[in-house]
Amino acid sequence: MLQYSLKRIFLALLVAITVSFLSFMLVRVSGDPAFALAGENASEEEISYVRAQYGLDRPVIVQYFDWAGRALRGDLGQSPYFKEQVIVIIGHRLRVTMILGLSALTFALFLSIPLGVVAAIKPNTWIDRLALGLSVFGQAMPSFWFGLILILVFSVKLRWFPVSGSTSWKHLVLPTIALGYYGTPAFMRLTRSGMMDVLSSDYIRTAKAKGLRAGSVIFKHALRNAIIPVVSVVAVQLGFMLGGSVVIESVFAINGFGLLAYESIARADLPMIQAIVLILSLIYVVLTLLADILNALLDPRIRVS
Numbered sequence: 001m002l003q004y005s006l007k008r009i010f011l012a013l014l015v016a017i018t019v020s021f022l023s024f025m026l027v028r029v030s031g032d033p034a035f036a037l038a039g040e041n042a043s044e045e046e047i048s049y050v051r052a053q054y055g056l057d058r059p060v061i062v063q064y065f066d067w068a069g070r071a072l073r074g075d076l077g078q079s080p081y082f083k084e085q086v087i088v089i090i091g092h093r094l095r096v097t098m099i100l101g102l103s104a105l106t107f108a109l110f111l112s113i114p115l116g117v118v119a120a121i122k123p124n125t126w127i128d129r130l131a132l133g134l135s136v137f138g139q140a141m142p143s144f145w146f147g148l149i150l151i152l153v154f155s156v157k158l159r160w161f162p163v164s165g166s167t168s169w170k171h172l173v174l175p176t177i178a179l180g181y182y183g184t185p186a187f188m189r190l191t192r193s194g195m196m197d198v199l200s201s202d203y204i205r206t207a208k209a210k211g212l213r214a215g216s217v218i219f220k221h222a223l224r225n226a227i228i229p230v231v232s233v234v235a236v237q238l239g240f241m242l243g244g245s246v247v248i249e250s251v252f253a254i255n256g257f258g259l260l261a262y263e264s265i266a267r268a269d270l271p272m273i274q275a276i277v278l279i280l281s282l283i284y285v286v287l288t289l290l291a292d293i294l295n296a297l298l299d300p301r302i303r304v305s
Helices: 002-029 033-038 044-053 060-072 086-121 126-140 143-157 169-199 202-209 214-226 228-243 246-251 257-266 270-298 300-304
Strands: none
Touching: 002 060, 002 270, 060 270, 086 126, 086 169, 086 228, 086 246, 086 257, 086 270, 126 169, 143 169, 143 246, 169 214, 169 228, 169 246, 214 228, 228 270, 246 257, 257 270
16 A cells, blocks of 8 residues: 555656646746736836846746746745735635535535435436436536525525625535535436446345345445545546636635636736646645545555556
């Protein structure tokens, strides 16, 4: 297990280095950073001044190593729009989005896994059809529309929850449901198909023949193997929720990481855009690494593959 973990960590580091270089270069490929920072109406003298101030007149590879070295020390530069250190702004915004993303992921798992298990145990019944219907409905429904419906029903009509904001747990209930329900179909279908495959295997039939209780067979033996594909998707889905939460944050006026990304792109805040792309990419790398290690713990066969 240790050898497998070290191998995965080494590969994750290589991916992280590659991602950092690509996130740095993508901003340069999209156009002249000095022109974007100076503004559309800037003169040549002003553009030259900005280019010298931000070190953009140096070779690109030198700029990358300088930027990467400062990033390793926690210095991601200063935002020209917010007039504040990028790491400070991201720290405040990312905390809100992390809470929202983890809450949405928890909601999705608590809803989808029991539905998938029950649907696999009772195939081709009304329970199975209901679970599949909820799955299709969740995948086809736009998250912004679902969020607006939740606001209309639970905020405007019933007045159970606030319309917008993120200052208390009540503010996060509706966005958690709106964001989490979108991830439910993938988890539910994977759990259902995994459970149906495992329940038809020989070792499950042997466990039943030994007289083990149905709950022990399902949750101790079957679900442990059926949940392995779900673990891999959880890492990707959480990364998507963190990076793709801009729509939900806009609908519910949550001042989070997704909304920060939208604002930075709209205002051509290049240091902030670079940092956002880098951090989101590293989050994906770390989540994938954790998913690989957890899968290896659940299934020893993965360690020798």
